[in-house]
Amino acid sequence: MIDINKAIDALKWEKEPRGLYEPISYTLASGGKRIRPTLTLIGAEAIVNGSLLNGDAIEQAVPAALAFEVFHNFTLMHDDVMDRAEIRRGQPTVHVKWNDNTAILSGDQMLIEAYKLLSDVPADKLPQVLKWFNEMATGICEGQQMDMDFEHESHISIDDYLKMIELKTAVLLANALRTGGYIAGANESEQQALYEYGLHIGLAFQIQDDILDVYGDPKTFGKAIGGDICSNKKTFLLLTALETADAETKAELLQWLIATEHDEQKKIAAVTAIYSRLGVREAGETVMEEHTSLALAQLDKLPQNAATEKLRVLAEQLVTRNK
Amino acid sequence: MIDINKAIDALKWEKEPRGLYEPISYTLASGGKRIRPTLTLIGAEAIVNGSLLNGDAIEQAVPAALAFEVFHNFTLMHDDVMDRAEIRRGQPTVHVKWNDNTAILSGDQMLIEAYKLLSDVPADKLPQVLKWFNEMATGICEGQQMDMDFEHESHISIDDYLKMIELKTAVLLANALRTGGYIAGANESEQQALYEYGLHIGLAFQIQDDILDVYGDPKTFGKAIGGDICSNKKTFLLLTALETADAETKAELLQWLIATEHDEQKKIAAVTAIYSRLGVREAGETVMEEHTSLALAQLDKLPQNAATEKLRVLAEQLVTRNK
Numbered sequence: 001m002i003d004i005n006k007a008i009d010a011l012k013w014e015k016e017p018r019g020l021y022e023p024i025s026y027t028l029a030s031g032g033k034r035i036r037p038t039l040t041l042i043g044a045e046a047i048v049n050g051s052l053l054n055g056d057a058i059e060q061a062v063p064a065a066l067a068f069e070v071f072h073n074f075t076l077m078h079d080d081v082m083d084r085a086e087i088r089r090g091q092p093t094v095h096v097k098w099n100d101n102t103a104i105l106s107g108d109q110m111l112i113e114a115y116k117l118l119s120d121v122p123a124d125k126l127p128q129v130l131k132w133f134n135e136m137a138t139g140i141c142e143g144q145q146m147d148m149d150f151e152h153e154s155h156i157s158i159d160d161y162l163k164m165i166e167l168k169t170a171v172l173l174a175n176a177l178r179t180g181g182y183i184a185g186a187n188e189s190e191q192q193a194l195y196e197y198g199l200h201i202g203l204a205f206q207i208q209d210d211i212l213d214v215y216g217d218p219k220t221f222g223k224a225i226g227g228d229i230c231s232n233k234k235t236f237l238l239l240t241a242l243e244t245a246d247a248e249t250k251a252e253l254l255q256w257l258i259a260t261e262h263d264e265q266k267k268i269a270a271v272t273a274i275y276s277r278l279g280v281r282e283a284g285e286t287v288m289e290e291h292t293s294l295a296l297a298q299l300d301k302l303p304q305n306a307a308t309e310k311l312r313v314l315a316e317q318l319v320t321r322n323k
Numbered sequence: 324m325i326d327i328n329k330a331i332d333a334l335k336w337e338k339e340p341r342g343l344y345e346p347i348s349y350t351l352a353s354g355g356k357r358i359r360p361t362l363t364l365i366g367a368e369a370i371v372n373g374s375l376l377n378g379d380a381i382e383q384a385v386p387a388a389l390a391f392e393v394f395h396n397f398t399l400m401h402d403d404v405m406d407r408a409e410i411r412r413g414q415p416t417v418h419v420k421w422n423d424n425t426a427i428l429s430g431d432q433m434l435i436e437a438y439k440l441l442s443d444v445p446a447d448k449l450p451q452v453l454k455w456f457n458e459m460a461t462g463i464c465e466g467q468q469m470d471m472d473f474e475h476e477s478h479i480s481i482d483d484y485l486k487m488i489e490l491k492t493a494v495l496l497a498n499a500l501r502t503g504g505y506i507a508g509a510n511e512s513e514q515q516a517l518y519e520y521g522l523h524i525g526l527a528f529q530i531q532d533d534i535l536d537v538y539g540d541p542k543t544f545g546k547a548i549g550g551d552i553c554s555n556k557k558t559f560l561l562l563t564a565l566e567t568a569d570a571e572t573k574a575e576l577l578q579w580l581i582a583t584e585h586d587e588q589k590k591i592a593a594v595t596a597i598y599s600r601l602g603v604r605e606a607g608e609t610v611m612e613e614h615t616s617l618a619l620a621q622l623d624k625l626p627q628n629a630a631t632e633k634l635r636v637l638a639e640q641l642v643t644r645n646k
Binding site: 016017019020078081082100101104105107108109111112113115116119123126127130131133134137138141142144145146148149 | 436457465
């Protein structure tokens with residue numbers, strides 16, 4: 001199995017001008033779970049192991065895997081500027097450590113670097129891989145725009161929210177898997193199955209994130225519990241609460257949303273109590289489990305091997321981790 | 324001949340979310356000279372007319388031509404944020420009309436749109452066109468970084484400056500021409516000749532811009548004369564002056580550079596007088612003419628036809644316009 005961290009570390013950033021490349025190196029060295037490139041390689045493995053046709057196919061998928069990781073880190077660098085986020089993976093964000101201009105320009109260069117990596121995809125596969133990559137990248141920008149628009153909009157439906165997280169998060173996982181499979185020779189039905197699996201697992205992950213932000217174990221969650229509540233973030237839980245609450249409960253909830261002077265812990269406790277009363281956690285878990293089931297169902301359309309077994313375990317862990 | 328303005332107008336931006344696409348539409352509709360896509364088409368014409376092989380080749384070059392124009396406008400959108408520029412082509416810049424976040428995200432999407440257009444290049448030509456495009460885009464980011472670094476550096480050599488404008492400006496013109504020719508079937512020597520022509524003409528253009536900013540005719544220049552002097556911009560003229568002045572003149576010039584309280588017109592007049600005394604205009608014209616000659620020499624390696632004649636006229640106008 002290819003060590004994706006080693007492959008990322010092997011990317012060379014010791015180039016001039018340092019002001020452009022140092023923030024890229026800093027960002028990629030800051031870790032992260034490397035989920036996207038790992039999915040690309042699993043996507044390739046799933047097909048290669050199934051067809052036993054081409055042992056080089058996983059090697060061939062590495063540039064695309066790296067492209068997804070570099071692209072993902074580009075989105076974080078620019079999103080952190082837009083969201084004025086100060087900490088990422090326990091370190092100051094690039095615009096804090098350097099400045100906004102650096103984060104903008106090094107982010108631009110990272111996007112270009114992703115396309116550079118992509119250009120190493122075998123020539124016969126390149127047109128399709130590039131087309132998918134562009135569609136995915138477009139979706140992610142559209143999702144980020146929707147997310148920013150949501151901050152200023154008072155009525156957001158659950159469907160709008162699901163569309164936003166699909167674009168902002170799920171299409172990248174979906175395309176990372178599909179691209180890996182495609183490079184390894186997946187047929188159209190397998191490409192589609194890998195994509196759909198990634199899409200549903202991405203949606204499930206994001207809804208779970210919303211749930212864990214409120215109901216997670218402070219010891220293992222890694223962030224402070226209730227952060228979304230404090231910042232009035234329009235999560236699946238909040239939108240479901242607003243959609244399902246009776247007039248009195250809704251008024252109580254809105255009271256907390258517009259309050260500018262309040263004790264944070266008190267707000268978290270009060271909003272969490274409303275959530276629990278309305279059963280929004282259970283509503284979230286239901287939608288999450290639906291998407292997990294839809295993801296698992298896709299696996300039947302793929303070769304049954306060690307790689308697809310990893311995808312099965314990933315989906316199952318997702319559900320149990322939350323309970 | 325293909326009408327490049329019509330092709331740009333035909334690009335569709337009536338998509339959701341409006342917050343993402345409206346600034347793109349606004350920027351592309353704001354005009355500009357469309358030099359880059361025009362060069363791509365001339366590059367294709369130069370080869371097609373010469374070889375008489377493929378009448379569709381110019382049509383095939385249109386997506387790449389559009390990609391260069393969209394890419395160029397992406398760089399303007401992000402550069403304007405970084406430079407805090409408020410006006411572009413007589414209109415408020417995107418970050419002024421909307422806000423910084425909009426300019427960042429719509430700019431990102433424009434870069435992706437450029438790659439989308441590029442993906443319509445014929446599949447057999449795509450790997451090379453993409454590779455060149457990525458190298459060019461990297462050069463432009465490196466050039467912008469150098470330009471930003473120069474603001475804080477006290478010693479910049481003329482060579483550093485020429486390297487910076489080569490990356491920031493000339494490689495785009497060079498690659499636009501080469502890519503057009505390549506799509507139309509240029510051989511390696513022709514590809515190289517188109518590239519070198521573009522590179523030298525780009526350098527000549529930029530040096531001319533520096534000269535016109537000081538010595539241009541206020542009636543035709545379009546911008547206020549002396550803007551570069553007011554903002555202490557490290558132009559070819561200023562760097563040459565600093566490099567060639569005797570101690571006394573250099574001190575006088577530095578005095579004007581560090582002065583925070585002064586009459587703008589007085590500063591422009593004084594610095595222009597120093598420039599004239601040192602003959603930096605003539606030094607700039609000499610370098611400009613050298614590059615123009617080098618550009619013209621490349622044309623001998625290309626088919627002699629209406630398109631290469633356009634390139635000859637373009638180079639010759641460049642020299643005469645300045646005198």
